[in-house]
Amino acid sequence: MRLLLDTHTILWYIFGDSRLSSRARDAILTTDEVYWSMVSIWEIGIKQSLGKPGFELPADWARFLPEQMSLQGFSHLPIDSSHCEAVSKLHWYHRDPFDRLLIATAKIENLTIVSRDTSFQKYPIDQIW
Numbered sequence: 001m002r003l004l005l006d007t008h009t010i011l012w013y014i015f016g017d018s019r020l021s022s023r024a025r026d027a028i029l030t031t032d033e034v035y036w037s038m039v040s041i042w043e044i045g046i047k048q049s050l051g052k053p054g055f056e057l058p059a060d061w062a063r064f065l066p067e068q069m070s071l072q073g074f075s076h077l078p079i080d081s082s083h084c085e086a087v088s089k090l091h092w093y094h095r096d097p098f099d100r101l102l103i104a105t106a107k108i109e110n111l112t113i114v115s116r117d118t119s120f121q122k123y124p125i126d127q128i129w
Contacts, residue, residue: 002033003128004077004106006115007040007098011054014068024114027128035077036069037105043098082108093122 005013005028012020013028028034041062047055058064066076079101086104094100094117103123106113112126120127 001027001031002035002109002111003027003031004035004037004102004109004111004113005040005074006102006113006117007043008054008116009114010036010040010065010069011044011057014065014072019116021116021129024116024129027112027114034072034074035109035111036066036074037077037102038079039098039101039105041065046098077105077109077111079105080108090123094119 009020009024009028011017013025044055044057044061044065048057048061069076083101083105086108087100090100090104094103099115099117099120102113102115103120103125105111106125107123112128113120114128116129
């Protein structure tokens with residue numbers, strides 16, 4: 001199995017948040033291929049600038065998070081034009097642009113997304129939570 005982490009999954013895993021399900025944590029710990037996308041870093045930046053709760057992070061978060069993901073053995077999956085094209089073909093079950101790009105990426109790359117977001121289940125992708 002190959003995993004793609006949703007933004008909240010990254011934050012909860014790195015910071016040891018109890019909201020991360022045991023099934024999600026176990027999958028992350030036992031899977032050889034775990035990926036993250038710059039979409040999540042972009043989402044964090046936007047939500048921080050809006051003052052959204054849950055995005056209060058250390059000043060060096062933009063360096064810290066990718067560094068921590070690398071130390072965990074997670075691989076960065078670059079955004080590709082095929083991912084962006086796939087977004088244009090997604091049904092509008094979900095309106096969040098960050099999640100839509102993660103969904104499209106998971107679909108194109110044949111990845112299982114690790115997310116608690118139940119609206120992901122409406123798309124033809126595998127999901128763990």
